[in-house]
Each structure stands twice: as structure tokens, then as C-alpha cells.
Amino acid sequence: MADTDLVELNDVEKTSGKLGKREQTKLANRESILNAAREVFAELGYGETTVRDIIRKTGLASGTFYNYFKSKEEVFEALMDEGMMRIRPRIRAERIRSRTFDEFIRNAYHAYFEYLAADMETFHIMRRNPNALRVRMDTPEIVAGFEEIREYIEEDIRNGILPAVDSEFLMAAVVGIAMEIGDRMLARAKPDPEQAAAFATTLVIQGYKALQPK
Amino acid sequence: MADTDLVELNDVEKTSGKLGKREQTKLANRESILNAAREVFAELGYGETTVRDIIRKTGLASGTFYNYFKSKEEVFEALMDEGMMRIRPRIRAERIRSRTFDEFIRNAYHAYFEYLAADMETFHIMRRNPNALRVRMDTPEIVAGFEEIREYIEEDIRNGILPAVDSEFLMAAVVGIAMEIGDRMLARAKPDPEQAAAFATTLVIQGYKALQPK
Amino acid sequence: MADTDLVELNDVEKTSGKLGKREQTKLANRESILNAAREVFAELGYGETTVRDIIRKTGLASGTFYNYFKSKEEVFEALMDEGMMRIRPRIRAERIRSRTFDEFIRNAYHAYFEYLAADMETFHIMRRNPNALRVRMDTPEIVAGFEEIREYIEEDIRNGILPAVDSEFLMAAVVGIAMEIGDRMLARAKPDPEQAAAFATTLVIQGYKALQPK
Amino acid sequence: MADTDLVELNDVEKTSGKLGKREQTKLANRESILNAAREVFAELGYGETTVRDIIRKTGLASGTFYNYFKSKEEVFEALMDEGMMRIRPRIRAERIRSRTFDEFIRNAYHAYFEYLAADMETFHIMRRNPNALRVRMDTPEIVAGFEEIREYIEEDIRNGILPAVDSEFLMAAVVGIAMEIGDRMLARAKPDPEQAAAFATTLVIQGYKALQPK
DNA sequence: CATGAATGAGCATTCATTCAT
DNA sequence: AATGAATGAATGCTCATTCAT
Numbered sequence: 001m002a003d004t005d006l007v008e009l010n011d012v013e014k015t016s017g018k019l020g021k022r023e024q025t026k027l028a029n030r031e032s033i034l035n036a037a038r039e040v041f042a043e044l045g046y047g048e049t050t051v052r053d054i055i056r057k058t059g060l061a062s063g064t065f066y067n068y069f070k071s072k073e074e075v076f077e078a079l080m081d082e083g084m085m086r087i088r089p090r091i092r093a094e095r096i097r098s099r100t101f102d103e104f105i106r107n108a109y110h111a112y113f114e115y116l117a118a119d120m121e122t123f124h125i126m127r128r129n130p131n132a133l134r135v136r137m138d139t140p141e142i143v144a145g146f147e148e149i150r151e152y153i154e155e156d157i158r159n160g161i162l163p164a165v166d167s168e169f170l171m172a173a174v175v176g177i178a179m180e181i182g183d184r185m186l187a188r189a190k191p192d193p194e195q196a197a198a199f200a201t202t203l204v205i206q207g208y209k210a211l212q213p214k
Numbered sequence: 215m216a217d218t219d220l221v222e223l224n225d226v227e228k229t230s231g232k233l234g235k236r237e238q239t240k241l242a243n244r245e246s247i248l249n250a251a252r253e254v255f256a257e258l259g260y261g262e263t264t265v266r267d268i269i270r271k272t273g274l275a276s277g278t279f280y281n282y283f284k285s286k287e288e289v290f291e292a293l294m295d296e297g298m299m300r301i302r303p304r305i306r307a308e309r310i311r312s313r314t315f316d317e318f319i320r321n322a323y324h325a326y327f328e329y330l331a332a333d334m335e336t337f338h339i340m341r342r343n344p345n346a347l348r349v350r351m352d353t354p355e356i357v358a359g360f361e362e363i364r365e366y367i368e369e370d371i372r373n374g375i376l377p378a379v380d381s382e383f384l385m386a387a388v389v390g391i392a393m394e395i396g397d398r399m400l401a402r403a404k405p406d407p408e409q410a411a412a413f414a415t416t417l418v419i420q421g422y423k424a425l426q427p428k
Numbered sequence: 429m430a431d432t433d434l435v436e437l438n439d440v441e442k443t444s445g446k447l448g449k450r451e452q453t454k455l456a457n458r459e460s461i462l463n464a465a466r467e468v469f470a471e472l473g474y475g476e477t478t479v480r481d482i483i484r485k486t487g488l489a490s491g492t493f494y495n496y497f498k499s500k501e502e503v504f505e506a507l508m509d510e511g512m513m514r515i516r517p518r519i520r521a522e523r524i525r526s527r528t529f530d531e532f533i534r535n536a537y538h539a540y541f542e543y544l545a546a547d548m549e550t551f552h553i554m555r556r557n558p559n560a561l562r563v564r565m566d567t568p569e570i571v572a573g574f575e576e577i578r579e580y581i582e583e584d585i586r587n588g589i590l591p592a593v594d595s596e597f598l599m600a601a602v603v604g605i606a607m608e609i610g611d612r613m614l615a616r617a618k619p620d621p622e623q624a625a626a627f628a629t630t631l632v633i634q635g636y637k638a639l640q641p642k
Numbered sequence: 643m644a645d646t647d648l649v650e651l652n653d654v655e656k657t658s659g660k661l662g663k664r665e666q667t668k669l670a671n672r673e674s675i676l677n678a679a680r681e682v683f684a685e686l687g688y689g690e691t692t693v694r695d696i697i698r699k700t701g702l703a704s705g706t707f708y709n710y711f712k713s714k715e716e717v718f719e720a721l722m723d724e725g726m727m728r729i730r731p732r733i734r735a736e737r738i739r740s741r742t743f744d745e746f747i748r749n750a751y752h753a754y755f756e757y758l759a760a761d762m763e764t765f766h767i768m769r770r771n772p773n774a775l776r777v778r779m780d781t782p783e784i785v786a787g788f789e790e791i792r793e794y795i796e797e798d799i800r801n802g803i804l805p806a807v808d809s810e811f812l813m814a815a816v817v818g819i820a821m822e823i824g825d826r827m828l829a830r831a832k833p834d835p836e837q838a839a840a841f842a843t844t845l846v847i848q849g850y851k852a853l854q855p856k
Numbered sequence: 857c858a859t860g861a862a863t864g865a866g867c868a869t870t871c872a873t874t875c876a877t
Numbered sequence: 878a879a880t881g882a883a884t885g886a887a888t889g890c891t892c893a894t895t896c897a898t
Contacts (some may be wrong), residue, residue, distance in 0.1 A: 046261055061859040063895080280869070
């Protein structure tokens with residue numbers, strides 16, 4: 001069992017800003033389910049994973065699962081959103097503090113590959129499951145994450161910083177490079193986010209400059 | 215005399231190159247299962263697909279499936295191999311007739327995106343299913359296809375045509391770009407392989423030139 | 429206060445020796461499956477019986493079967509063991525209170541045929557199913573039951589009470605007589621254990637005395 | 643494959659008493675199926691055996707089976723009858739040439755155990771399959787075989803050679819001893835029919851003499 | 857709220873049997 | 878008569894989900 005460090009916390013202080021026993025347990029259980037799900041999805045892929053696999057790993061009762069999520073699909077989406085919600089703000093921050101597109105690409109790739117190395121599992125799932133139903137994978141959060149990058153590109157095009165290239169394709173290339181290189185990086189004995197970021201950055205920065213306007 | 219019974223007639227036909235009715239049906243059924251599988255996998259993803267979904271689509275009896283494939287996995291692999299076996303010779307051919315790396319990249323992307331547009335389904339599956347278990351997806355044929363590209367890169371590095379870059383990462387980038395841009399292209403109302411190939415080619419060709427030797 | 433919820437009530441009951449409703453149902457279901465299995469095995473034989481036959485007879489849902497037994501084989505063995513576990517202690521008791529081998533044979537046959545008449549079904553199965561795979565039938569409990577008889581024989585040989593006959597064959601004869609006569613007895617309108625026991629006893633007691641030492 | 647020495651015999655001579663090619667093949671196939679069935683039943687038991695198992699072993703096509711037998715049950719019965727048809731005449735012969743009941747028992751056990759050692763498989767099946775459905779096992783031939791022994795007993799009772807014992811129980815004992823001792827004999831490294839027969843004979847002969855008239 | 861047994865729909869697979877060749 | 882692919886009913890079993898406790 002993965003996480004049995006749930007429940008059994010301490011006494012109540014409903015007046016303070018702290019959480020009561022009940023609330024704490026609830027959060028702990030929810031987190032426990034998400035952690036178990038992350039591991040199982042990463043191991044088996046979305047389609048092959050069963051709710052049973054997940055609850056078995058939590059040590060909770062089967063019925064308890066349904067107090068937190070309606071279905072396997074719902075946990076999966078929660079997981080995807082969670083991952084994206086962690087990386088998006090970083091990329092957005094990089095966007096803000098970068099003065100050129102080149103700088104943004106460089107900083108964003110750095111942020112991404114470093115995050116990837118630190119939180120491998122979630123991103124493995126994202127990579128390997130784009131599958132099943134892309135539709136489902138297209139969690140609002142995820143679509144938004146991709147679209148955000150595209151918007152940055154279009155913004156820079158409008159500002160004359162980038163040539164008027166096909167922004168969707170450029171975003172696709174940026175993302176595709178991130179994904180495949182990310183996979184290979186994670187497969188290596190000693191993942192080196194720095195190297196991966198440098199590689200991807202160079203490729204994109206040098207590449208886009210020669211692109212023909214649409 | 216006429217004691218040459220039907221089975222022997224079939225033998226005769228076999229030597230003459232023609233197929234008996236039985237053999238024809240068998241081939242047709244096999245093809246039918248593969249086609250159904252292609253569609254269902256594309257629609258539901260590998261993990262969500264059931265053998266029943268596949269046979270339901272063929273109209274054959276459930277037992278018949280097992281005369282042709284031992285399991286869902288086996289059909290899937292047959293499909294993957296088939297797809298890869300169609301694209302690989304084209305890419306190899308491009309490699310042979312190309313005199314520079316740049317030319318090879320350009321020609322290979324052309325071949326790939328054109329093929330993609332013509333045989334969308336199989337490649338959709340390849341894109342969306344790398345998932346489940348990457349391991350399973352790693353059909354010998356597929357691994358070989360990727361490795362072949364990597365070998366071309368290393369060959370050119372040895373010949374001084376390319377700087378001594380990380381060949382695995384470059385291959386990953388080439389493949390990642392192909393995949394993501396391919397996906398976006400297929401999602402468009404009027405897929406334009408020519409445009410996709412031009413875009414990807416420019417990106418890679420301009421990009422790799424600036425890469426630092428390892 | 430009344431926060432002692434129902435589950436804890438069950439715990440309380442457990443310590444008091446009583447069973448909660450849940451536990452009662454579980455026991456009842458298990459018994460129900462065993463009873464159904466006993467009947468079906470008796471009617472169809474092991475090989476011909478399907479798990480579905482068994483659950484159909486219980487009225488439970490198909491999945492419920494698997495909450496109690498992993499397979500048909502497992503119920504079968506539970507049944508065999510149960511039967512043997514009922515008869516063995518009786519035979520052992522007879523052994524203890526008998527002062528001669530003759531007395532033991534007489535008492536044991538009495539106990540056996542009486543038990544047989546009272547619990548026909550299980551022993552019918554034992555008779556008719558030894559078949560299928562004798563191996564499987566060779567539940568530890570059953571092998572032990574037979575071996576126990578053989579050991580009594582060898583003990584008496586060592587003590588000079590019996591001639592040094594082939595103990596395995598004598599055990600086989602004792603068992604074979606019990607089985608076949610038992611079958612015939614059960615097939616009669618009014619099974620008469622007393623008569624069967626007298627018949628078998630006479631045969632064995634008179635017979636073994638003339639056996640040649642090995 | 644067990645028996646592929648079928649077919650491909652020689653030319654026709656329908657005029658002679660010999661069998662034509664067709665007839666020979668037919669007999670060979672029938673025999674081949676029976677042999678395969680004997681082996682499979684002996685290995686798996688009746689219930690667990692499938693028609694597929696049998697035909698797989700013959701090397702014939704699945705459809706061919708049905709030219710010879712309507713079902714698994716039919717082959718099984720053919721096999722049982724065959725076995726009984728081989729042993730019955732021997733026992734009947736012994737009956738005829740024996741002048742006393744004792745002599746008959748002795749000779750019959752000899753014949754039986756010797757036959758058993760020589761044709762182990764069929765009798766193993768008979769022993770282990772009494773199971774499935776005793777009804778089905780009660781092939782006319784088999785019932786008749788048992789009844790024949792019983793009739794001999796009753797005849798001797800009528801002639802005052804035997805006390806007026808329960809003839810069914812005595813037959814059951816005779817048969818039970820034969821079966822269980824037969825099993826144990828076959829399980830030994832070097833089956834010794836002579837020893838088994840001597841053992842069984844002594845037991846029965848000495849035993850029945852003390853039986854009380856009904 | 858947590859629990860975990862009950863449920864029955866659904867799945868993969870095997871089987872006996874048929875029938876076109 | 879032999880063949881072996883097609884058939885679909887039947888089997889063992891798993892799963893998501895519910896609900897009494």
C-alpha cells in the first residue's frame with residue numbers, strides 16, 4: 001500500500017484557521033487517491049487502469065473512492081489539470097520576465113524540463129496517454145496551456161517580433177520537441193534538464209527565424 | 215479421372231498463383247478485422263478498445279476473431295507494424311536518393327506528411343496510442359524505424375556532414391515535430407502536406423546547424 | 429456518546445461472541461454456495477459442473493461466487509475436505525476405543541455407513557468424482573484419511589496383531605468394499621447401514637486372517 | 643500427434659475378402675480416434691476432455707470426428723464397451739471352466755488383473771470416471787458385466803454352493819476390491835497381477851464363507 | 857463518512873458443431 | 878469421405894457501482 005499515512009490526525013479547532021479532523025482526513029484521502037492514481041496510470045496507462053487498481057493501492061475501501069470522484073475519468077482529469085496547473089504558472093512567469101521571444105523560449109524550456117525531471121510521473125502520464133481519447137485528454141486546463149503558448153506566439157507576431165508564421169504549427173513544434181525530448185531525457189540514467197533545454201531552445205530559436213510568413 | 219477432388223483443385227490453383235475461394239475468404243476476413251481494428255483503435259484508443267468492439271464492426275462471429283489473432287494486442291501490433299512497414303521504405307528511399315542531410319530531411323518530411331494525409335487512421339493510432347504501454351507500442355518495426363533515422367544522423371556526423379550533436383535528441387526532435395505537426399495537420403479541414411513538410415523542414419534544417427557538438 | 433458507529437458495534441459484538449448481520453450473511457452465503465455445489469456435483473459430476481450451475485442454484489449473483497471461492501476447483505476441495513473432516517475424527521475415535529483390529533474394523537464400518545446414510549450427497553461426490561483427476565481429488569485431507577487407515581494396519585502388524593500383509597492392498601480392499609457397498613446401499617430404497625456394516629465387517633475380518641505375509 | 647499411420651495404404655481388391663482402400667482408411671481413422679480418446683480420457687478425465695483434445699491428437703480434421711462419432715459421449719461409451727467387451731468373455735470363460743465358486747473367483751481375478759496390467763489405460767478411465775454421470779458410465783455393456791458376476795453368485799446360491807448372502811453386496815465387494823487394489827497395483831513401479839489376484843482372491847474366498855444368509 | 861459485500865453487465869476466450877469446398 | 882474455417886452459445890471471470898451497515 002502506498003499511502004496509509006492518512007486519518008488519525010488530531011483534535012479539533014474549528015475556530016482557528018486550521019482544519020478539523022474531518023476536513024483533514026478528507027483532504028488526506030483525496031490526496032491519497034490522486035497519488036495512487038498517478039502511480040497506476042503511469043504504470044499501466046489510462047485505458048488499462050481500473051478503479052480497483054487505484055483503490056487497492058490506497059488501502060481505502062472501494063466505496064470510499066466514490067465519495068471523492070465519480071469515475072476513473074474524473075481522477076484522470078484531476079491529475080492532468082493538476083499537472084498543467086503546476087507548469088502553467090511557471091511558463092507564464094517566464095513569459096512575463098522575458099523581454100524577447102528567444103528569451104521566453106529558453107526560459108520556458110528550462111522551467112519545463114526542470115519540472116519534468118522533478119515530477120516525472122504526471123508528465124509521463126501526459127505523454128503516454130495523449131492517447132486514449134485525445135478529447136478527454138484535452139482537459140480545459142491542458143488546452144488552455146497549449147493555447148497560451150500559441151497566444152504568446154501570436155502576440156509576438158503582432159508586435160513584429162516574429163515573422164507571421166503559422167502559429168499553430170510553431171506551437172505544435174515547440175510542444176512536440178518538448179514532449180519527445182522530454183521522454184528521451186526521462187529515459188536516461190541521469191536526466192539532465194539543462195542539456196535538454198539547451199538543445200530544444202537552440203533548435204526552436206534558430207529554426208523559427210527562417211520560417212516563411214504564411 | 216475426376217477423382218481429383220476440390221481440395222486438390224485448390225492445390226492446383228495455388229501453384230498457378232490464383233487463390234481458391236477459401237484462401238480468398240481468409241484474406242478478406244483478415245483484412246476486414248484489421249480494418250475494423252484500425253477504426254476502433256483510432257476512435258477509442260488501445261486501452262478502451264475491446265475485442266468485441268472490433269468483431270462487432272466486422273460482422274463476423276466472435277470466435278472467428280481468434281482464427282486470425284490471438285488477442286487484441288496481436289492485432290494492434292499487426293497494425294502498427296503495417297503502418298511502419300509502409301512508411302519506412304519510403305523514408306529509406308528518400309535517404310538513398312538524397313545527397314545532403316538537408317535534402318534528406320526535406321524529402322523524408324514530404325514523404326511522411328503525404329503518407330499521413332493518405333492513410334490518416336493508422337497514424338492517428340500511432341500518435342494517440344504510444345500511450346498505454348510504450349513498451350507494447352515498441353513493436354520491433356517501430357523501434358527500428360526510429361533507430362533508422364538516428365543512424366542516418368550518426369552516419370552524417372561521422373562523415374562530417376553534421377556537427378557531433380546528441381543524435382538521440384535530434385531524432386527525438388525530428389520525430390516530435392513530425393508527430394505534433396502531423397496531428398495538427400490532420401485536424402484541419404484541408405490537410406496540406408506540402409505546407410506541413412515545408413514548415414517542419416525549415417525548422418529542423420535551420421535549427422540543427424546551430425547545435426553545439428556534445 | 430452515540431458516535432460509536434455501526435462498524436464499531438460489530439466489533440463489540442465480535443468480542444461478545446455474537447456475529448454482526450454482515451458476518452451472518454457472509455457465513456450464510458458461503459454455506460449456501462457449498463450446499464449448491466454439493467448438489468450440483470452430485471448430480472453432474474465434477475467435470476460437467478460449471479460455476480454458473482452452482483451460482484444459479486444459490487440465487488446469488490455470479491460475481492458473488494468469487495468473493496468466496498477462486499474457482500470451481502476450490503469449492504470442490506472445500507467440499508471434499510469437509511466430508512473427510514467429518515468422518516475422520518469418528519474413525520479415529522473408533523480406533524482409540526477398539527481393543528482389537530477386528531473391533532476397529534467393525535466399529536469403523538459402522539461409523540462410516542451410518543454417516544454415509546446421514547450425509548449421502550458429499551459421499552456420493554467423493555465416490556463418483558475420485559475420477560476426473562485423481563490428483564485433484566487427492567486433497568491433503570483425503571490422502572491423510574486413507575493413510576491413517578493404512579497406518580493403523582501397519583501398527584497392528586508391528587504389534588503382531590495382524591500378519592505382515594501388504595498394508596496398502598489391505599487398506600485398498602477395506603476402502604474399496606466401503607465404497608462399492610456404500611454406493612449400493614445408498615441406491616436402495618431404505619439404506620440399512622447396520623446391514624452394510626455387518627456385511628463388510630465379516631468379509632474383511634474373515635478375509636485378512638488367511639492372507640499370506642508378504 | 644499420436645497416430646498418423648493412417649491412410650495411404652494400397653490398391654483396391656473389392657472382389658477378395660480384403661478391405662478396399664476406403665474401408666481400410668475408415669477403420670484406421672476410427673481406431674485412431676479411439677486410441678486418442680483413450681489417452682486423453684486417461685489423462686484428463688471425462689469431464690475435462692474436449693473433442694478438440696481428441697482430434698488434435700489424431701491429426702485428423704475436426705469435421706472428420708463427426709463422421710465416426712456423434713459426440714464425446716459416444717466415443718466414451720465405445721471405449722467403455724470395448725474395455726468391458728474384452729474382459730467379459732474372459733471372465734465368462736473362467737466361469738465355465740471353474741468347478742467351484744472359489745475357483746471362479748481365483749481365475750476371474752487372475753484374468754482381470756492380468757488384463758488390467760496389459761491394457762492399463764482403458765481401465766484407468768473406467769476407474770476414474772465412474773464419476774461424471776454414473777448413468778452414462780452405466781453403459782449396457784458395463785451394467786451387464788457387473789450383473790453377470792451377480793448372476794453367477796445367485797446361481798451358486800441356488801445350487802447351495804454359496805450361503806444365501808446378499809448377492810448385490812457380495813458382487814459390490816468383489817468389484818470394489820478389484821477396483822481399488824487394481825488402482826494401487828497400477829500405481830506401483832512394477833505392477834504384479836499375480837500378487838494382486840492372490841490377495842483379492844484370499845480376501846473374498848475366506849470372507850464370504852462367514853457371511854450370514856440374508 | 858467509511859466500509860466492503862453484493863450485484864450483474866460485460867469481457868476474453870473456448871467449445872461443439874456445421875457446411876462450403 | 879475429408880477438410881478446416883465460421884459460427885455463436887456458453888464459460889470463467891472482472892469490473893464499476895451501489896447500498897446496508
